[in-house]
Every structure is written in C-alpha cells, then in structure tokens.
Amino acid sequence: MSTLESFESSGTRSWISGDYFARILEQYFGTEVVVVSFSIEDGSPEGQNFMNSIIRARITYCRRDNDEWSTTSLILKTGLSNPELARNVQYVLRIEKDIYGPIMREIDDLLAGSGDFCSFGPRLIYEDQDALVLEDLALKGYSQPDRKARLDMNHCVLLIKKIAKFHAATAVLGRKKRELFHLHMGSGFLDPTNAIRLYYMNCIAECILLTETVPDLTYYRDFLCDFAKTMTERECSTFSREDEEFNVLNHGDLWQNNALWRYDPQGFVQDVLLIDYQECFFGSPGVDLNHFLYSSANNDVQRNGFGELIEIYVNELQVTLKMLNYDLKVPTLNTIQQEMIKKRDHAVIVTTCIVPALIMERPELATPENMLDDSDQARRARRETFTNPKFVEILKILLPQLADVNG
Incomplete structure (x- = not known):
C-alpha cells in the first residue's frame, strides 16, 4: 500500500x-x-x-x-x-x-x-x-480474472455482446447528435510526438528478433520487417474514417485489463463492465473487434472461436440498432467482417505490442521506461518480456492469420 x-x-x-x-x-x-x-x-x-x-x-x-x-x-x-x-x-x-x-x-x-x-x-x-x-466497482463484486490465462469463450461472449450494444447506441447518437463526439474524431496516436509510436517500434523490433531465433516463426520475418517500415502510416490509417460507412464510438483500448467481471456464487461469469475510456475513437467497429479478439481471447478461442464471436456481435448489434430505430441500413455479417479486414493492421499492432505485456510473468518489467528507453536494463527487460514461451505460442497461432492477405 x-x-x-x-x-x-x-x-x-x-x-x-x-x-x-x-x-x-x-x-x-x-x-x-x-x-x-x-x-x-x-x-x-x-x-x-x-x-x-x-x-x-x-x-x-x-x-x-x-x-x-x-x-x-x-x-x-x-x-x-x-x-x-x-x-x-x-x-x-x-x-x-x-x-x-x-x-x-x-x-x-x-x-x-x-x-x-x-x-x-x-x-x-x-x-x-x-x-x-x-x-469503485470492487464494492459491487466486480474483479479481474487471471490476466495471463486470458479469456475463455464465456467471458468473450459477454464482452462481445456488451460492446455490440455500446457500438449500436453510439452509432444512433452519431446520426442524431454527431457533435457529441467532437473530441473523439481523431486519436492521440496521430500526434507525431506521442511516445506510443516509439513503444510500438521497439515492440515490433523485438518480434522480428524472435523470427530470427524461433524456427516456426522464420517465415514471418519479412512480413514483420515490411510492416515495421510503414508502421506509423499503417497505424494512422486505423484512425481514418469513411463517413459513408458504418461508424461507432470505439472504446479504443478494448483488452482484458480494461474489463471488470461479476460472478455468481458458483463462479460463473454474469456481467462485464468496461473501464479506461481514454482512447475512444469514432470510426470503424473493426478497431475494437480486432483489438479485443487479438489481445484478450485465449488460445482456444483464437484458434477456433473468432467466427462464432463475430456472428454473436452482429446479432446483438442488429437487434439493438433496430430497437433504437437506426435510420440507415443495418450492417450485415459481411459488412463487419470487411471492417475487420480493413483494420487488420491494428490487429498486428495489438498482437506484437500489447499482448506481451498482458501475459508476462513479471509485470513490473513493463514500465514506460523499459519499453521506451535504449539502456541496457530496458533492452534486457524487453528481451525477457518478448521471449516468454507463452507469447511465442501466441505468435505461432496469430501470425499465420495476420500474414494471410486473402483471409
């Protein structure tokens, strides 16, 4: 204390x-x-x-x-x-x-x-x-599960339904009261002085080093090297907005640490609430969906559950939009899938830059200084963070998906 x-x-x-x-x-x-x-x-x-x-x-x-x-x-x-x-x-x-x-x-x-x-x-x-x-939501019984285990299907379903309802409500408000979101039409990442840019570059460099030492990842070295060359421009494009397309208020930092859960006496998860709305951005729902699924779903869900979760999201989104009398065409499953593909570069950032700190064994190493500095201590901390066998396994699952231009 x-x-x-x-x-x-x-x-x-x-x-x-x-x-x-x-x-x-x-x-x-x-x-x-x-x-x-x-x-x-x-x-x-x-x-x-x-x-x-x-x-x-x-x-x-x-x-x-x-x-x-x-x-x-x-x-x-x-x-x-x-x-x-x-x-x-x-x-x-x-x-x-x-x-x-x-x-x-x-x-x-x-x-x-x-x-x-x-x-x-x-x-x-x-x-x-x-x-x-x-x-303090702890007073209402909300807590966080083990961050290193990440989320199973039951947790993911609750969160995906909650964010679908949030997206639907903000899409309707975006039509009725667009000025409400005037502070959220851009992103802090677009600021050239934002230190997160250096953080991302350092993280991707560590992942490239992994592809040089882990045989199963060697194939993806060129993919990550090409991504690193234009990382800033590609992540900036995440926060571009097509006003004629379906847009919502994204949470913007939708990962496990920004969700609190309530359980029944038998330990079954009942509800989820979100915190840390500091990166909200009005734009494609593909931002939040990629951010959450690639950062916080566990290995089983990332291997086999993405398709089911997107269908659940779309169903909840459609029901809520119709309930709220949304005045444009309601998005289809194909619409949302295409939005996720458009914003896939953000999934690369999430996988290579956010996941390592989420699952690391010693979270005290993931300080801003260790992720940004060029000191020997900082480089050692990053090396320990990125050589975590659990992270290497995640890259083996996700890099084939992310590097598949046809997927």
Missing part, C-alpha cells in the same frame, strides 16, 4: 487530503460530510498502466444527516507522476471526463427510452483539474 505521506513528499499528490474527500462526498450525497480517516493505495498492478495513475482511496466518514460512521472506496484517475510522460498524455483526462460525463448520460437515456438499462462502466462521482473520481 502507498501511504499519503509518500504521495505528499513526492510533491505530485499534495492536493489529496481529508478536506478533498469531504468535498467529493458532500457533492455526491448533497449533505455535509466529516472525513474521519482515509488511506490510499495503488489502484492497478505495476506495469499495467501507461497513460495515467490509478489510486484507490478508502474513506471513513460521517454524514451530517446520519451520525453513524460509514466507509467507502473511490477510484481516482490522475496524471502520471513522471512529468515528461505526463505531458505526452495530457489529453487523457479530458477524453475520459467527456465519456463518463455527457456521452454516458446520452447513451443511458437513449437505451432507457427503449426499456434497456444496461450499464457500460463505473459511475462518475466527481471531477476537477487534478482527478477523475469514479465509483
């Missing part, structure tokens, strides 16, 4: 105080609150958060209209403590405030008007220039 003193002494979290939490709870409850005590800790595992800092605050308080002490937990999303990296991602909090605020309200109202009260993420509790404060 991180203590309050450690945050204050660093000078990066000096605004965190009992008075700060009292102000948050007073706005939320609409009555005066006295904070008795609080503690703070890291809200996400080391090496799994590149874009901002996550803090879990546990607060003991007393409301003016109730003399009993109560406890609660909140999630604070703040800027990165590293000043240089923080400057590179200043847009993140602004994007998420827009999603959790006005956009989620519009989505909720649209669906509720048809009798659907589906939830897509945590409630926004409070916001200011320092942080975005969200409900």
Whole structure:
C-alpha cells in the first residue's frame, strides 16, 4: 500500500487530503460530510498502466444527516507522476471526463427510452483539474480474472455482446447528435510526438528478433520487417474514417485489463463492465473487434472461436440498432467482417505490442521506461518480456492469420 505521506513528499499528490474527500462526498450525497480517516493505495498492478495513475482511496466518514460512521472506496484517475510522460498524455483526462460525463448520460437515456438499462462502466462521482473520481466497482463484486490465462469463450461472449450494444447506441447518437463526439474524431496516436509510436517500434523490433531465433516463426520475418517500415502510416490509417460507412464510438483500448467481471456464487461469469475510456475513437467497429479478439481471447478461442464471436456481435448489434430505430441500413455479417479486414493492421499492432505485456510473468518489467528507453536494463527487460514461451505460442497461432492477405 502507498501511504499519503509518500504521495505528499513526492510533491505530485499534495492536493489529496481529508478536506478533498469531504468535498467529493458532500457533492455526491448533497449533505455535509466529516472525513474521519482515509488511506490510499495503488489502484492497478505495476506495469499495467501507461497513460495515467490509478489510486484507490478508502474513506471513513460521517454524514451530517446520519451520525453513524460509514466507509467507502473511490477510484481516482490522475496524471502520471513522471512529468515528461505526463505531458505526452495530457489529453487523457479530458477524453475520459467527456465519456463518463455527457456521452454516458446520452447513451443511458437513449437505451432507457427503449426499456434497456444496461450499464457500460463505473459511475462518475466527481471531477476537477487534478482527478477523475469514479465509483469503485470492487464494492459491487466486480474483479479481474487471471490476466495471463486470458479469456475463455464465456467471458468473450459477454464482452462481445456488451460492446455490440455500446457500438449500436453510439452509432444512433452519431446520426442524431454527431457533435457529441467532437473530441473523439481523431486519436492521440496521430500526434507525431506521442511516445506510443516509439513503444510500438521497439515492440515490433523485438518480434522480428524472435523470427530470427524461433524456427516456426522464420517465415514471418519479412512480413514483420515490411510492416515495421510503414508502421506509423499503417497505424494512422486505423484512425481514418469513411463517413459513408458504418461508424461507432470505439472504446479504443478494448483488452482484458480494461474489463471488470461479476460472478455468481458458483463462479460463473454474469456481467462485464468496461473501464479506461481514454482512447475512444469514432470510426470503424473493426478497431475494437480486432483489438479485443487479438489481445484478450485465449488460445482456444483464437484458434477456433473468432467466427462464432463475430456472428454473436452482429446479432446483438442488429437487434439493438433496430430497437433504437437506426435510420440507415443495418450492417450485415459481411459488412463487419470487411471492417475487420480493413483494420487488420491494428490487429498486428495489438498482437506484437500489447499482448506481451498482458501475459508476462513479471509485470513490473513493463514500465514506460523499459519499453521506451535504449539502456541496457530496458533492452534486457524487453528481451525477457518478448521471449516468454507463452507469447511465442501466441505468435505461432496469430501470425499465420495476420500474414494471410486473402483471409
């Protein structure tokens, strides 16, 4: 656990105080609150958060209209403590405030008007220039499964249905209230100064080294080398938009770590909610579908389950669009399959650059510094990350699919 003193002494979290939490709870409850005590800790595992800092605050308080002490937990999303990296991602909090605020309200109202009260993420509790404060979904029983195992078919079906409904609602709103998405018509990747570009290049270079040492991957060396030469242009094309085609608000970072799950007493998965809406992009649904399937489905699903999952997605999408009176032609299975092919370059990025950190044995190695620097320590950390036998096995499954120009 991180203590309050450690945050204050660093000078990066000096605004965190009992008075700060009292102000948050007073706005939320609409009555005066006295904070008795609080503690703070890291809200996400080391090496799994590149874009901002996550803090879990546990607060003991007393409301003016109730003399009993109560406890609660909140999630604070703040800027990165590293000043240089923080400057590179200043847009993140602004994007998420827009999603959790006005956009989620519009989505909720649209669906509720048809009798659907589906939830897509945590409630926004409070916001200011320092942080975005969200409900802690752990209080409702939501958690994450083992990240290294990745997701089985039951988990994938729940998520694919949830994102289909989200896509449908935002497609309808894109027709009715296009201005709602004005902050999400581009991507942070399009910024030439975005450090993620260097991160991707370093990751692809590591994968090329693998093709030189793993016989089963040798065939794909030229494919990855050609991809690396034009990586920036090809990934930028991911965020191009054809306005005459079917467009939705993509989550933009749809992988296992950005989903929380609720289970019944027998351990069967019941629901999923999404977090970290910081890379949302209005464009082809092929972005989210490739991102999720190539990053987070387990080996069995990646070998045999993609076709079934896309059919489930299309069915849920069509049902929801019709329920919401979408005023254009409803996409077919072929439409969505073609969108995934158009955005296949993003699947290459996901496979080579995101998956290694997801399944690594020592997640503490996946720091921004280790993925970006050229020091001996950073290169050793990347080598350990990419030579993971589990990752090599994934490349053996996915590279044949990605390199198949006819698939």
